Amino acid sequence: MRFAIREATLADAAGIAHVHERSWQVSYHGILPASVLDKIDVGQRLASRERILRARAGLNLVAYDCTHGDIVGFCDAGRARGEAHIDGEVYAIYFAHHAKRHGLGTEMFERTRDWMEARGMRSMIVWVLANNPHARRFYEVAGGRADRTKQSQVGGFPVIEQAYVWDRI
Ligand SMILES: CC(C)(COP(=O)(O)OP(=O)(O)OC[C@H]1O[C@@H](n2cnc3c(N)ncnc32)[C@H](O)[C@@H]1OP(=O)(O)O)[C@@H](O)C(=O)NCCC(=O)NCCS
Numbered sequence: 001m002r003f004a005i006r007e008a009t010l011a012d013a014a015g016i017a018h019v020h021e022r023s024w025q026v027s028y029h030g031i032l033p034a035s036v037l038d039k040i041d042v043g044q045r046l047a048s049r050e051r052i053l054r055a056r057a058g059l060n061l062v063a064y065d066c067t068h069g070d071i072v073g074f075c076d077a078g079r080a081r082g083e084a085h086i087d088g089e090v091y092a093i094y095f096a097h098h099a100k101r102h103g104l105g106t107e108m109f110e111r112t113r114d115w116m117e118a119r120g121m122r123s124m125i126v127w128v129l130a131n132n133p134h135a136r137r138f139y140e141v142a143g144g145r146a147d148r149t150k151q152s153q154v155g156g157f158p159v160i161e162q163a164y165v166w167d168r169i
Helices: 010-027 042-055 104-118 133-141
Strands: 003-007 059-065 071-079 088-095 124-129 145-154 157-166
Touching: 003 104, 010 042, 010 059, 010 071, 010 088, 059 104, 071 104, 088 104, 104 124, 124 133, 124 145, 133 157
Parallel strands: 088 124
Antiparallel strands: 003 059, 059 071, 071 088, 124 157, 145 157
């Protein structure tokens, strides 16, 4: 077994911030302009990650390399934000390039659904950049249904986000 998944601890903050930054640079190349990707501030990411992990408000999972323990991915989930009829939300899911397509996303989703189900949540939403076909395919394979879109901004750049909804998790 090359990779495994566990709940994140505060000590993982730097590893998660690093994967987040790298995954953005690699995965969003050609999806977001370089001027936006170049603005990513790892220090800020680290500070916000530490806040998230201290708050312990939702589910924070990490994937790690079993050989040396390095963090290779993460997933954040919790109650849906600003949704009247949807219970849970996956806020973020990112993997380092070498850890993609090993089934870790699928396993993270399964653990997230179990976590939500145990808290009485029955439905779930994820927002994805509409021009991110890889992640969209992953959500479709995971059983998500394309729902509405919204206009939004990333680093001041206008984007369209697509919602995927699971009516029954
Ligand atoms: C999208 C992402 C989270 C998927 O995680 P993953 O661990 O690679 O996904 P899995 O290995 O569990 O894939 C399950 C299935 O989803 C589909 N899938 C996953 N990635 C895909 C891709 N790049 N292209 C097409 N289909 C894909 C495949 O059907 C795959 O099954 P297969 O590998 O047996 O063919 C991961 O690729 C990632 O971190 N991407 C960059 C960051 C990102 O875009 N995050 C989403 C932000 S909203």
